[in-house]
Amino acid sequence: MTYVLSDATERLDRDVVWRFLSTEAYWGRWRSRADVEKQIDGAWRVVGAYVESTGEMVGFARAVSDGVGFAYLADVFVDAAHRGAGLGHRIVATMIDDGPGADFRWVLFTGDAHGLYRQHGFADPDSTAMVRPARLG
Template structure:
């Protein structure tokens, strides 16, 4: 059985793997360029799950001001390693890191399939969703 390790160490990130899986398998990032992925990684707090051989098998990132707010994005687990609790573990590690900052709010946008994972991690629908707006730029 494979042992997995959570890490927030940016030096462990496998940006080749991150770009490959997101740009080909994640509907929200399909076609993302390598340059865009590198910029997203550089501007975020990054988290990974690693197999016992050191290979990265899951990724998530948070965009934050480090004081009041964070947005969780690009949460993905390698298909060969799904159904083993890695989504839960990476979100738990990410949240522990963000909670230590003393943030007021952490948001994310989830597919319907991901709602249960995020609810177990303490996420819920916004109290006043009618007060939140967004604007698509591209």
């Protein structure tokens, strides 16, 4: 199958994003639809992955950034039926290497995809990093 990646916000299928994040994403099911919409609207950049022949959206990532030197990668996913073809790698590469943030310091949080992100230069934090956990309840 052939996939096309795009950073056009208007092309996103927000229903697909909401469905995945509200049912399958272990990292953020606490969010409401309004929260997810607000995060998409406020994103510095988004990347969607689409089946070329049908236009169906099957993958997504968003980033928050200061637009100068720092970015946070979030909500990366590939629909289960489309995994195993390297699409996750393509989404991450498109977001962090093939766009305006290629020279930025990138951060992310993941509980299960360390291997994927290490292949794109992510590493365990050094002594300059600190994290304040969320107060969500």
